[in-house]
Amino acid sequence: xxxxxxxxxxxxxxxxxxxxxxxxxxxxxxxxxxxxxxxxxxxxxxxxxxxxxxxxxxxxxxxxxxxxxxxxxxxxxxxxxxxxxxxxxxxxxxxxxxxxxxxxxxxxxxxxxxxxxxxxxxxxxxxxxxxxxxxxxxxxxxxxxxxxxxxxxxxxxxxxxxxxxxxxxxxxxxxxxxxxxxxxxxxxxxxxxxxxxxxxxxxxxxxxxxxxxxxxxxxxxxxxxxxxxxxxxxxxxxxxxxxxxxxxxxxxxxxxxxxxxxxxxxxxxxxxxxxxxxxxxxxxxxxxxx
Numbered sequence: 241x242x243x244x245x246x247x248x249x250x251x252x253x254x255x256x257x258x259x260x261x262x263x264x265x266x267x268x269x270x271x272x273x274x275x276x277x278x279x280x281x282x283x284x285x286x287x288x289x290x291x292x293x294x295x296x297x298x299x300x301x302x303x304x305x306x307x308x309x310x311x312x313x314x315x316x317x318x319x320x321x322x323x324x325x326x327x328x329x330x331x332x333x334x335x336x337x338x339x340x341x342x343x344x345x346x347x348x349x350x351x352x353x354x355x356x357x358x359x360x361x362x363x364x365x366x367x368x369x370x371x372x373x374x375x376x377x378x379x380x381x382x383x384x385x386x387x388x389x390x391x392x393x394x395x396x397x398x399x400x401x402x403x404x405x406x407x408x409x410x411x412x413x414x415x416x417x418x419x420x421x422x423x424x425x426x427x428x429x430x431x432x433x434x435x436x437x438x439x440x441x442x443x444x445x446x447x448x449x450x451x452x453x454x455x456x457x458x459x460x461x462x463x464x465x466x467x468x469x470x471x472x473x474x475x476x477x478x479x480x481x482x483x484x485x486x487x488x489x490x491x492x493x494x495x496x497x498x499x500x501x502x503x504x505x506x507x508x509x510x511x512x513x514x515x516x517x518x519x520x521x522x523x524x525x526x527x528x529x530x
Contacts, residue, residue, distance in 0.1 A: 274302055275319065276457060277317070280317075284310070284313055287474065294465045296462055296465070298460060298462030303337035305335070309331065313330050314330060315328070317450065323363065324361045326368075327446060329355030329446065330355070332355055333352040337349070340369070348368055349369070350368070354386060358377060368384065370391060374403045375400055375401065377400050377401065379398050380398020382398075383446060385441075390422055392420075394438070395414055396415075397414050398414060473505070479509070487515065506520060
């Protein structure tokens with residue numbers, strides 16, 4: 241079966257019949273198990289606890305793990321035990337199962353920047369988050385792009401449910417493409433098919449149906465290779481993210497604030513992450529003893 245994007249690229253049919261969907265409650269990270277990294281083209285990095293690691297095929301990711309895929313790299317694909325796959329493209333940053341509160345809890349992935357393709361199993365709903373909007377699908381396939389100029393989502397097959405702050409929930413049908421420009425007051429634009437310019441920038445691997453490779457790594461655990469402690473520059477994109485994500489990740493960064501260089505970075509960029517002010521300069525009565 242060709243994907244919708246391949247058909248559009250070839251100038252043929254713009255949409256495939258919707259896949260069957262099943263009613264399901266809110267997705268939780270436990271539903272499909274921990275993601276397994278089954279394809280890695282080039283290099284990619286993992287931020288876990290206070291360390292930076294080099295990733296490899298066969299590594300199992302955990303909740304709160306942060307992933308970096310450099311621009312010069314290719315595809316990084318994660319597979320879940322329920323058959324869902326998450327393909328992350330070049331120039332991307334993502335976090336596995338972030339611990340956000342309320343209705344945004346239970347997401348599979350947060351895409352901070354870059355490219356993500358979700359191919360959901362028929363067994364349940366998959367939810368992913370981003371700075372501009374949150375998406376979910378049951379048994380469908382969707383592509384999310386978070387770039388400096390705009391965020392874009394393409395409902396490749398099935399239906400994609402979209403939610404953004406201050407707006408009513410929205411459902412995209414197979415083949416539809418939505419763009420939300422960056423900046424206050426921007427309004428989403430929905431059309432029946434993506435532009436040729438968008439299709440031409442899609443990671444090539446997103447065009448093809450890739451078979452599962454999870455069985456190759458079953459009972460063969462692979463550990464990521466530790467490179468060094470995380471420095472401020474590596475953490476900064478996450479430290480300066482949207483308020484809800486900054487709050488959720490604050491506990492993981494606090495131990496790094498003991499490092500003088502990391503602390504200097506936090507102080508210099510305090511305007512972008514003001515929640516650090518009482519931590520870096522606690523009131524007199526709450527300062528730890530010397």
